[in-house]
Amino acid sequence: MKAVKIVEDVYWVGIKDWNRRIFDSLIPLPEGTSYNAYLVVGSEKTALIDTVNPSFERELEEKINEIADVADIDYIVMNHAEPDHSGAIPYLLERNEKAILIATEKGADMAKAYYDVPDERIMVVKDGDTVSLGGKTLRFIEAPWLHWPETMFTYLVEDKILFPCDFFGAHLAGGFYDDDVPDLLTHAQRYFGEIMMPFSAMAKRALQKIEGLEIEIIAPSHGPIYRNPARIIEAYKKWSSGETKEKVLIAYVSMWGANETMVRELAALLTAEGVDVKVHNLVSSDIGEVAKDLVDSRVIVLAAPTVLGGAHPLAIYAAYLVKALRPPAKYAVIMGSYGWHGRSKDSLLEVLKGSNIELLGSLEIRARPRGEDYEKLRGLALLIKEKVKGGVE
Numbered sequence: 001m002k003a004v005k006i007v008e009d010v011y012w013v014g015i016k017d018w019n020r021r022i023f024d025s026l027i028p029l030p031e032g033t034s035y036n037a038y039l040v041v042g043s044e045k046t047a048l049i050d051t052v053n054p055s056f057e058r059e060l061e062e063k064i065n066e067i068a069d070v071a072d073i074d075y076i077v078m079n080h081a082e083p084d085h086s087g088a089i090p091y092l093l094e095r096n097e098k099a100i101l102i103a104t105e106k107g108a109d110m111a112k113a114y115y116d117v118p119d120e121r122i123m124v125v126k127d128g129d130t131v132s133l134g135g136k137t138l139r140f141i142e143a144p145w146l147h148w149p150e151t152m153f154t155y156l157v158e159d160k161i162l163f164p165c166d167f168f169g170a171h172l173a174g175g176f177y178d179d180d181v182p183d184l185l186t187h188a189q190r191y192f193g194e195i196m197m198p199f200s201a202m203a204k205r206a207l208q209k210i211e212g213l214e215i216e217i218i219a220p221s222h223g224p225i226y227r228n229p230a231r232i233i234e235a236y237k238k239w240s241s242g243e244t245k246e247k248v249l250i251a252y253v254s255m256w257g258a259n260e261t262m263v264r265e266l267a268a269l270l271t272a273e274g275v276d277v278k279v280h281n282l283v284s285s286d287i288g289e290v291a292k293d294l295v296d297s298r299v300i301v302l303a304a305p306t307v308l309g310g311a312h313p314l315a316i317y318a319a320y321l322v323k324a325l326r327p328p329a330k331y332a333v334i335m336g337s338y339g340w341h342g343r344s345k346d347s348l349l350e351v352l353k354g355s356n357i358e359l360l361g362s363l364e365i366r367a368r369p370r371g372e373d374y375e376k377l378r379g380l381a382l383l384i385k386e387k388v389k390g391g392v393e
């Protein structure tokens with residue numbers, strides 16, 4: 001794919017990585033991803049906003065060269081130091097002896113740590129600082145902890161384009177503009193759950209900061225470019241403020257069917273009560289989908305058998321993720337089973353300790369569910385429904 005003109009003298013020069021299937025050695029990428037980099041050509045200076053993942057340096061250079069010689073770039077704006085956006089910085093600084101890296105103070109520190117960028121090639125910018133390229137003005141907006149400490153947004157004043165790096169992103173190789181991808185918000189929600197949800201407070205702060213900004217285009221560093229920015233901004237407002245739905249996420253693991261039976265029963269009872277239920281079997285589920293459903297679920301149910309004295313390791317992993325991702329749900333229900341001594345629930349509670357999630361109810365059964373257990377499941381379903389439908393506080 002060649003460079004693409006977005007508006008006059010602003011070009012996408014990024015990479016579509018169709019084949020990538022895992023990110024951060026953690027997150028599945030069912031539809032690949034993109035590393036969006038943008039070239040802004042002023043009458044006097046040229047700036048590159050973000051770069052690309054290592055191994056795509058040559059392809060980035062070729063795209064830049066369609067518009068301007070790589071050696072002519074004056075500034076490389078580093079909105080975020082993570083290698084998927086900044087991994088090409090060492091290559092570019094070698095190919096271009098004059099280019100200056102623009103970063104926040106923390107960004108400068110990261111650029112040295114990750115890429116050995118010398119002090120004399122870094123320009124530190126603060127909130128509100130501007131750099132004129134001649135007819136194109138870059139304004140920098142500090143937006144820390146989205147999702148690393150050094151992150152910032154860049155705003156192109158004349159064209160009203162916001163370059164927020166990972167913020168508003170989506171892992172998608174396909175589509176170029178938001179209107180090319182009908183279910184883009186689903187992808188964006190998944191990305192928010194995976195990357196931004198633990199930093200919801202900082203996300204809210206950043207949204208307030210850009211509130212008064214006229215934004216015609218949002219050009220993030222992953223996924224399609226928003227020509228209709230209102231939709232994603234509204235969605236981010238909801239997600240970052242913890243607005244949930246009448247929805248329950250059930251994540252479970254079962255070796256011999258006991259937990260599976262309980263989960264099916266509970267899901268059926270809740271569905272009959274008009275609750276939106278999302279069930280994830282942790283053996284086969286995509287944890288990105290779990291993260292997506294954590295964004296707007298009101299109650300989380302974890303169900304797991306006891307294995308070697310504790311909860312099944314996949315459930316421990318899920319509980320750890322729930323704690324780390326800091327979803328807005330305030331309540332959890334834990335179900336479990338055992339053969340001779342139940343430890344599943346306790347070990348999951350141990351993992352969740354320190355989170356804001358309160359135990360709403362639990363059910364531990366021996367070997368397989370029987371008559372009275374189904375009664376207890378009905379009780380749990382009612383408890384959950386009350387929290388979900390009652391507009392939890």
Ligand SMILES: Cc1cc2nc3c(=O)[nH]c(=O)nc-3n(C[C@H](O)[C@H](O)[C@H](O)COP(=O)(O)O)c2cc1C
Nearest residue numbers: 255256257258259305306308309337338339340341
């Ligand atoms: C590999 C393995 C290890 C187990 N370890 C324990 C254990 O430490 N304590 C216990 O009470 N039950 C243990 N069990 C029994 C299961 O917890 C029990 O059969 C449970 O009902 C299985 O739930 P499931 O049908 O949802 O897989 C173990 C079962 C297996 C297969």
